Amino acid sequence: xxxxxxxxxxxxxxxxxxxxxxxxxxxxxxxxxxxxxxxxxxxxxxxxxxxxxxxxxxxxxxxxxxxxxxxxxxxxxxxxxxxxxxxxxxxxxxxxxxxxxxxxxxxxxxxxxxxxxxxxxxxxxxxxxxxxxxxxxxxxxxxxxxxxxxxxxxxxxxxxxxxxxxxxxxxxxxxxxxxxxxxxxxxxxxxxxxxxxxxxxxxxxxxxxxxxxxxxxxxxxxxxxxxxxxxxxxxxxxxxxxxxxxxxxxxxxxxxxxxxxxxxxxxxxxxxxxxxxxxxxxxxxxxxxxxxxxxxxxxxxxxxxxxxxxxxxxxxxx
Amino acid sequence: xxxxxxxxxxxxxxxxxxxxxxxxxxxxxxxxxxxxxxxxxxxxxxxxxxxxxxxxxxxxxxxxxxxxxxxxxxxxxxxxxxxxxxxxxxxxxxxxxxxxxxxxxxxxxxxxxxxxxxxxxxxxxxxxxxxxxxxxxxxxxxxxxxxxxxxxxxxxxxxxxxxxxxxxxxxxxxxxxxxxxxxxxxxxxxxxxxxxxxxxxxxxxxxxxxxx
Numbered sequence: 457x458x459x460x461x462x463x464x465x466x467x468x469x470x471x472x473x474x475x476x477x478x479x480x481x482x483x484x485x486x487x488x489x490x491x492x493x494x495x496x497x498x499x500x501x502x503x504x505x506x507x508x509x510x511x512x513x514x515x516x517x518x519x520x521x522x523x524x525x526x527x528x529x530x531x532x533x534x535x536x537x538x539x540x541x542x543x544x545x546x547x548x549x550x551x552x553x554x555x556x557x558x559x560x561x562x563x564x565x566x567x568x569x570x571x572x573x574x575x576x577x578x579x580x581x582x583x584x585x586x587x588x589x590x591x592x593x594x595x596x597x598x599x600x601x602x603x604x605x606x607x608x609x610x611x612x613x614x615x616x617x618x619x620x621x622x623x624x625x626x627x628x629x630x631x632x633x634x635x636x637x638x639x640x641x642x643x644x645x646x647x648x649x650x651x652x653x654x655x656x657x658x659x660x661x662x663x664x665x666x667x668x669x670x671x672x673x674x675x676x677x678x679x680x681x682x683x684x685x686x687x688x689x690x691x692x693x694x695x696x697x698x699x700x701x702x703x704x705x706x707x708x709x710x711x712x713x714x715x716x717x718x719x720x721x722x723x724x725x726x727x728x729x730x731x732x733x734x735x736x737x738x739x740x741x742x743x744x745x746x747x748x749x750x751x752x753x754x755x756x757x758x759x760x761x762x763x764x765x766x767x768x769x770x771x772x773x774x
Numbered sequence: 775x776x777x778x779x780x781x782x783x784x785x786x787x788x789x790x791x792x793x794x795x796x797x798x799x800x801x802x803x804x805x806x807x808x809x810x811x812x813x814x815x816x817x818x819x820x821x822x823x824x825x826x827x828x829x830x831x832x833x834x835x836x837x838x839x840x841x842x843x844x845x846x847x848x849x850x851x852x853x854x855x856x857x858x859x860x861x862x863x864x865x866x867x868x869x870x871x872x873x874x875x876x877x878x879x880x881x882x883x884x885x886x887x888x889x890x891x892x893x894x895x896x897x898x899x900x901x902x903x904x905x906x907x908x909x910x911x912x913x914x915x916x917x918x919x920x921x922x923x924x925x926x927x928x929x930x931x932x933x934x935x936x937x938x939x940x941x942x943x944x945x946x947x948x949x950x951x952x953x954x955x956x957x958x959x960x961x962x963x964x965x966x967x968x969x970x971x972x973x974x975x976x977x978x979x980x981x982x983x984x985x986x
Contacts, residue, residue: 613788613789614789616787616788616789617789617790617792617793618793619789619793678958678959679956679957679958679959679960680956683953686968688949688952688953688958688966689949689966689967689968692822692823692826692949692965692966693792693796693822693823693826693827694789694792694818694819694820694821694822694823694826695789695792695819696815696818696819696822697788697815698788698813698815701814701815701818717959718959718961718966719818719822720822720826720966721958721959
């Protein structure tokens with residue numbers, strides 16, 4: 457559907473819509489480029505303050521995924537007039553606090569009436585034009601790391617069914633609240649070839665985007681993928697959101713899945729994530745350094761695979 | 775008596791179809807639950823849930839986007855019972871007709887006993903052959919800690935376990951343990967369970983034997 461928009465050919469547009477990347481990047485000068493991104497969604501947790509926090513972490517994530525620093529943000533909110541306005545106040549406070557944690561400012565925004573509440577932010581960030589990390593730079597031999605465990609979609613579905621164990625709910629909330637800031641700073645400092653954040657398209661969806669943009673194949677080692685506690689059991693119980701099946705169907709033919717792989721495992725790999733981690737292609741020679749630095753700043757990164765020469769399919773599971 | 779419980783989940787938002795189906799199954803000792811759904815997500819989730827809970831599930835497409843999922847708890851569907859009935863929760867009936875107490879084995883290791891690992895392996899193989907000679911077979915084998923290696927790729931007792939499974943024994947491997955040993959995608963027989971389920975089997979069985 458984006459194909460219907462007029463094609464842009466501005467040489468200063470370093471990253472645009474062609475390669476399904478996380479944000480737009482526009483060069484202002486030899487040393488400065490501006491990043492712009494927007495994201496908003498319906499509540500994923502009951503508490504309005506926490507919802508604001510998660511939505512903000514999610515919106516800020518795209519700036520971090522490009523290797524940039526967030527600067528400014530504007531609220532986008534939809535709110536029903538039948539709900540007390542204090543609730544909206546809590547959502548906005550949650551968002552503002554998370555933006556402040558990222559070292560950026562909320563400078564305003566816009567709210568409209570809607571039957572279903574929605575919240576998110578349009579975020580502006582800065583990055584050096586030569587150090588932009590797009591999803592198109594992964595090289596064969598790179599090691600793939602993922603900085604947050606998977607499973608928020610499945611756990612949130614189980615919460616709706618009142619079947620999610622407390623430990624799973626707590627862990628899911630913790631990862632959704634976590635900014636990708638530390639992970640991003642490490643990868644910029646130590647060197648990485650490519651990065652994308654894992655959100656609604658699931659790990660395999662975003663990995664396929666990286667593979668196709670980079671002209672490579674990404675080999676994902678299923679046993680290495682970090683999972684939130686209880687996710688396997690909840691997936692086996694059928695707590696799988698419709699989005700996971702939509703992702704799977706959309707990616708049909710682009711992911712090689714070994715025969716005998718349990719359906720609950722593939723469901724987790726297609727599970728849409730909220731405020732997920734960064735998938736980073738790290739050159740082999742700096743992997744030890746990156747792993748050490750990630751550990752030092754408290755990011756629990758897991759090795760999830762390797763970049764290979766382009767094969768018949770963008771993603772291969774092993 | 776085999777009850778049939780019908781659950782109409784058309785129009786219900788996910789994950790309500792699984793929840794309603796689960797409630798219906800939990801209320802039955804044995805019997806059939808027939809769930810109606812009107813979308814693919816619900817069809818996939820209910821079927822996955824039923825099969826991973828150890829029940830047989832059959833899917834039929836009805837008119838429009840509607841599917842009927844027939845789930846049999848406690849053995850084959852009514853009308854398809856072989857003489858000498860399948861195991862139920864209160865006891866098991868052998869072909870001879872006498873009711874014997876239901877037995878579960880809690881297997882917490884892949885090498886039986888404390889001592890030589892080689893001997894432990896030999897003993898475990900021997901145990902599995904012996905369990906297969908039981909009539910009726912054990913109600914369930916529950917695998918914990920390194921025991922989960924026995925149900926995964928490369929296990930020396932896979933054939934025996936698969937035989938036990940085809941004779942009606944439930945094989946349940948602890949999910950946390952599979953994750954720990956990085957065997958999550960290597961499970962070859964039986965299904966994944968959690969501590970709540972495993973404890974459930976231990977409590978409801980007449981006899982629980984621990985293999986350590």
